[in-house]
Amino acid sequence: MADQSGLRERKKAATKAALSHATMRLAIEKGGIDAVTAEDIAAEAGVSARTFHNYFPNKEAALLHDFNEITAQTIVAIRERAREQPLWEALRDACIDMRIDERFDFATLQCKDDLVHSSPSLISHQATQFLEFFNEALDIVTEATGRDEHDMYPRLVLGAALIALKVAHEHWLAHPDEAPLDEVIADAFEQFESGVTRPTTTSNN
Amino acid sequence: MADQSGLRERKKAATKAALSHATMRLAIEKGGIDAVTAEDIAAEAGVSARTFHNYFPNKEAALLHDFNEITAQTIVAIRERAREQPLWEALRDACIDMRIDERFDFATLQCKDDLVHSSPSLISHQATQFLEFFNEALDIVTEATGRDEHDMYPRLVLGAALIALKVAHEHWLAHPDEAPLDEVIADAFEQFESGVTRPTTTSNN
DNA sequence: AGAAAACTTGCACTTTCTGCAAAATTTCCT
DNA sequence: AGGAAATTTTGCAGAAAGTGCAAGTTTTCT
Numbered sequence: 001m002a003d004q005s006g007l008r009e010r011k012k013a014a015t016k017a018a019l020s021h022a023t024m025r026l027a028i029e030k031g032g033i034d035a036v037t038a039e040d041i042a043a044e045a046g047v048s049a050r051t052f053h054n055y056f057p058n059k060e061a062a063l064l065h066d067f068n069e070i071t072a073q074t075i076v077a078i079r080e081r082a083r084e085q086p087l088w089e090a091l092r093d094a095c096i097d098m099r100i101d102e103r104f105d106f107a108t109l110q111c112k113d114d115l116v117h118s119s120p121s122l123i124s125h126q127a128t129q130f131l132e133f134f135n136e137a138l139d140i141v142t143e144a145t146g147r148d149e150h151d152m153y154p155r156l157v158l159g160a161a162l163i164a165l166k167v168a169h170e171h172w173l174a175h176p177d178e179a180p181l182d183e184v185i186a187d188a189f190e191q192f193e194s195g196v197t198r199p200t201t202t203s204n205n
Numbered sequence: 206m207a208d209q210s211g212l213r214e215r216k217k218a219a220t221k222a223a224l225s226h227a228t229m230r231l232a233i234e235k236g237g238i239d240a241v242t243a244e245d246i247a248a249e250a251g252v253s254a255r256t257f258h259n260y261f262p263n264k265e266a267a268l269l270h271d272f273n274e275i276t277a278q279t280i281v282a283i284r285e286r287a288r289e290q291p292l293w294e295a296l297r298d299a300c301i302d303m304r305i306d307e308r309f310d311f312a313t314l315q316c317k318d319d320l321v322h323s324s325p326s327l328i329s330h331q332a333t334q335f336l337e338f339f340n341e342a343l344d345i346v347t348e349a350t351g352r353d354e355h356d357m358y359p360r361l362v363l364g365a366a367l368i369a370l371k372v373a374h375e376h377w378l379a380h381p382d383e384a385p386l387d388e389v390i391a392d393a394f395e396q397f398e399s400g401v402t403r404p405t406t407t408s409n410n
Numbered sequence: 411a412g413a414a415a416a417c418t419t420g421c422a423c424t425t426t427c428t429g430c431a432a433a434a435t436t437t438c439c440t
Numbered sequence: 441a442g443g444a445a446a447t448t449t450t451g452c453a454g455a456a457a458g459t460g461c462a463a464g465t466t467t468t469c470t
Contacts, residue, residue: 125329167361
């Protein structure tokens with residue numbers, strides 16, 4: 001349904017990837033996405049500015065495209081796992097299975113993170129993507145818990161899981177040599193299990 | 206420091222409020238903030254378009270201005286409470302003390318929430334403000350827990366607290382007759398205390 | 411091959427947002 | 441009160457985003 005392998009589909013995917021990569025390249029080169037125009041990106045990818053806007057609504061979306069891809073896959077993973085595992089474990093394992101560390105070059109990840117943290121427009125866009133992630137996952141979680149719309153529980157668990165994911169991810173990017181990403185994620189989830197709300201002893205764990 | 210009561214200061218505050226209110230009025234009238242231009246807002250408030258941009262970077266900021274004010278106050282409240290209370294309680298009580306229900310007309314709140322949920326630009330902007338709130342509070346929480354930058358714990362607790370706040374707020378807006386806002390917030394925080402990660406019995410609580 | 415469907419492109423247009431410099435207003439000091 | 445100094449308002453110019461439309465290309469399907 002999504003990717004029939006006709007010439008047309010392949011070309012579109014290639015163009016989209018080219019635009020996304022061009023955005024990244026230029027943003028790094030010019031030291032920030034704000035110094036890059038949609039026209040620059042289109043030129044770098046060899047298409048017209050109008051075509052760029054056919055693929056992405058704006059440059060932020062182009063830069064964060066792959067992150068978006070991964071969350072889409074994660075939604076599917078959560079749905080499948082939630083059928084066979086307790087919810088919390090399903091969420092945790094789906095997050096671990098994102099395997100950001102294996103799919104991307106570490107330097108590139110760090111680079112992209114720097115770009116995001118230094119541009120309000122990117123921060124804003126990333127926050128929005130996270131919200132979309134939340135909303136898409138919410139239906140699954142609500143169903144899995146057997147609660148209704150009337151109940152806060154689904155949103156609270158899901159929120160906790162996504163916070164754990166985000167914090168783990170950031171921590172790993174800042175301290176990559178400390179532990180592998182999957183362990184960091186597991187650790188973050190574990191802290192919620194043992195009760196985040198109680199002040200813990202300051203054993204660095 | 207912030208508000209000396211010279212004529213100039215008072216006028217500026219008045220203009221800012223007028224612009225914010227004008228934005229709200231027009232957004233409701235035209236059924237969405239996207240149908241309102243910065244020029245419309247300036248005209249409604251009786252200033253030039255250029256002046257509007259001296260006060261706010263964009264219309265989204267103008268519409269969400271009061272929410273921003275409140276989070277600024279809440280940061281202060283958290284800082285003070287964190288000196289005298291256990292962290293989790295400090296966060297909870299500071300959130301309860303925001304008293305959104307008393308400060309605003311309920312219909313207006315619901316209206317504004319509808320506006321936000323139906324406009325990508327507003328969703329994006331609100332998400333960004335939430336992130337700023339997070340970052341400002343993070344320093345306080347980190348200090349209060351006696352943990353260092355190296356540790357995920359501060360971000361996890363704070364994340365949990367802000368999720369609780371946001372979820373409670375949304376729930377109350379959707380079901381206002383069920384319980385007063387402060388109780389809903391307390392309830393959300395309580396669910397984190399009793400362990401969100403374990404599936405609970407479906408007693409609607 | 412040739413019609414139909416889908417994609418690309420250029421163009422026109424509205425809107426946002428910023429810098430700059432001139433005018434207007436408020437404040438401050440004597 | 442009066443005038444210099446500081447601050448604010450405003451208009452104008454300009455870069456860039458983003459969208460609709462229609463014409464031109466390319467791919468698909470039979």
